[in-house]
Amino acid sequence: MNADFDVRYVAQLARLNLTPAEIETFQAQLSQVLQYVDKLSEVDVSTVEPTAHANPMSDVLRNDVAQTSLTVGEALANAPRQANDLFIVPKVIE
């Protein structure tokens, strides 16, 4: 089940720029954890429904009425870089 666990590839999916040392350490540590959680393959779940939620609820709705929220100023207050009411990031499109 976990023969192809590749930390480098997964870290890329998770947007983590790991150092070579981290890749090596995590590969070893997480392979151990994956080996342990393989225990779950012992369980017969053929007739079992998945539980996504501890307390299943559905259709929790409220009236579609606008309510107060953060002001623009509050929303930008923690921004590393901002201008013109916008969050500034490195260029995305060339």
Place this chain on the structure above:
Amino acid sequence: MDLTSLSVSDLRTRLVAREVSPVEVLEALETRIAQLDPKIHGYLFRDFDQARAEAEKADVNLPLGGVPIAVKDVINVAGQPCTCASKILRGYTAPYDATVIANLEAAGAIPFGRTNMDEFAMGSSTENSSLGPSFNPWDLARTPGGSSGGSAAVVAADLAFAALGSDTGGSIRQPAALCGIVGLKPSYGRVSRYGLVAFASSLDQIGPLTKTVADSALILNAIAGKDPRDSTSVDEKPVDFFPKTDADLKGVRIGVPKEYFVHESDPRVSAAVRGAIDQLGALGADLVEVSLPHTEYAVSAYYILATAEASANLARFDGVRYGRRAENAKNLLDQYGRTRDEGFGDEVKRRIILGTYVLSSGYYDAYYLRAQKVRTLIRNDFTNVFKQVDALVCPTSPEVAFKIGERSADPLRNYLADIFTIAANLAGICGISVPCGFAQSEESTQLPIGLQLLGPAFAEGTILRVAHAYERSTDWQRKPPVGQASSLSSE
């Protein structure tokens, strides 16, 4: 009078009788914190001036009027930092109050100080804090447990009357056990998660860490309730959780789950818990051996589900809208990758990677979906057992507080120690840890042992009743950690 050693209940009695003012209370607390927190490192942040301003206006006729309460650094309090003990949120100031904070303030309490924790609530020792660990007041060379280790340590050392923590796999109950205090994980949906920085959204709950069971009920009364801003919170009629004064437990059926006693706990823990079970019997409870057959799969299911949810919840920390941003990024992807690698600690990175893997294409069915099905089986185990009994009793932790640095290199070993607390989060039920004894360490320090009571979802009243009766019939609680080798000196 040593104000800071009072429980919330006793403090409230004195405040209402005008024997002491909220400002005097806060000053006494601040003096003790200045004296002792340098040894404990429970607090990451305190704004005494702000709290004092609130104390001056406090209305002692409200249910928690004038009571300062410490807050784990994972819950937003408007105008205060919220770092989750992570570098990636250094400098972040909360723009809003969590619902639990608004509720506490409406009840007259004063949220005061932010406590240390494992980064993003991932850990069981508070050693994963990016700001250094907290120290167990009972033995300063040992951890207070985690992830709500700072909250547990400050309550145990009388540096707080009570504290809020969060519990995803045991993070309130386990540190409470290791620090000799009371820790309650409410049923999932009982307390709003709005304003709690999310780790695993289907498992997280906020709850109180207190000196007594009655205090736990007082805080729960204030923070529980449906919140339109948390669609997983439940519309339950308001209930007063304060335990009735019945001294005994006649007619209460308590299950002893056999799989929790097959596990190799520290023999001192097993002995103390066995003694406590006998005490419950002496109080009149019917003790019944029961079985939770899927117990051995709980840790595996949890570390797949919780890490999967965490990988999604922590995707928001990307340096764009808040928190730290890596300097001189080459492009946006580089900014994401470096911000996150530099900002997150090792345990957080491990869990994000694990969670991303178990959700990834080709592996989702084998891991995540399968774990969700095992979760159903674990939930059913509890549902079945609660047809026979009203509550379950077991240890909170298989071990007592361990030495700082002893465990850091072995993630899997740390995960396995969550064995007794983890299933309650998967099932959404409620659980409480209360002190039930001590183990003597090699250095002759006394290390607290916790007894855990688990109840059906929304049956906090039952476990509070049992815990309260047990607590009143023993004197484990409130033996303060004074006069111990390498712990706090008495004053």
